[in-house]
Amino acid sequence: MTKPISYKRHRFPPEIIAHAVWLYFRFPLSLRLVEEMLLERSILVSYETVRRWAQKFGPTYARRLRRKRASRRDVWHLDEVVISIAGQKHWLWRAVDQDGYVLDEIVQSRRDTKAAKRLLRRLLKKQGCPPRRMITDKLGSYAAARRQIMPAVDHRSHKGLNNRAENSHLPLRRREQAMQGFRSPGGLQRFASVFSATRNLFVPPHSRRSALATHLHRLNAMAEWKSAAGVTA
Incomplete structure (x- = not known):
């Protein structure tokens, strides 16, 4: 209970x-x-x-809040967006499914294979099963991470296919403007987690x-x- x-x-x-x-x-x-x-x-x-x-x-x-039940038929759309905090670049890595439901997001100081692998590991742990397909942009780090973490999953990398993930950044961008930026990476991580869970529930x-x-x-x-x-x- x-x-x-x-x-x-x-x-x-x-x-x-x-x-x-x-x-x-x-x-x-x-x-x-x-x-x-x-x-x-x-x-x-x-x-x-x-x-x-x-x-x-x-x-x-x-x-x-209840999370959406994961399925092996799901399609993961992955993308990362740069956010400046105290003059330094950080990347918010985010994954959404075919319905636009935010599966997970993580703030990282890198935009490389190590960061992509961390996102995939978190996703597999949280979802409990791999997706049917993974869609990303042309960033090579995604392909390298997929080969090591879930090589059997179909991967399609094309900017035009990933609008769903890119659009998922827009609500947070509007909040970033209203809040006049974030003060720390930890603050961004905490806010984004609650913000996305709330949005998942109501949208x-x-x-x-x-x-x-x-x-x-x-x-x-x-x-x-x-x-x-x-x-x-």
Whole structure:
């Protein structure tokens, strides 16, 4: 049984904390904008308090959210994006499946075969099985890593085939702009993990859905978020 989340020594009730953390990770809002939105609801809380809530409870909520079941029929789209932190380049390596669901992401200081191998090992451990196919851009590190980690998996490398992975970077780029950058690689890793888990929950798969189906999906997602936060609906 999952251990209940403790909100002891917090002045605000769990419902407000969970709502503030949801606003911060779900929408492209700065901490000050979250503070303003809470004030509109007569909730007087500082943006620094919202920051502390996000850092403390965000990872816990994300771990308690259900992950999509892995399948050997899945297709992994892998890509990396450069992010400058304190004047130094870092790369966020990300993998998404055929539906745009973020499988994993890792911040690394390298853009080489060693970094690609680390991503593949993490993916195999987290997913529990290899995919049917792996799609990347032309970076040679992916091919070298695949040959060593999962040589039986079909690999296609073509920039035009990898739009799904490249598009997955866009929401984080918008958040990076709203937050005026990240302060440390660890901070980026922690934020990206919670941000992607939240987005996985609330954004429907890339498929044709009716307006009603999308509405029901969001209602179910909100119920799961509250359950993960230990908040009564």
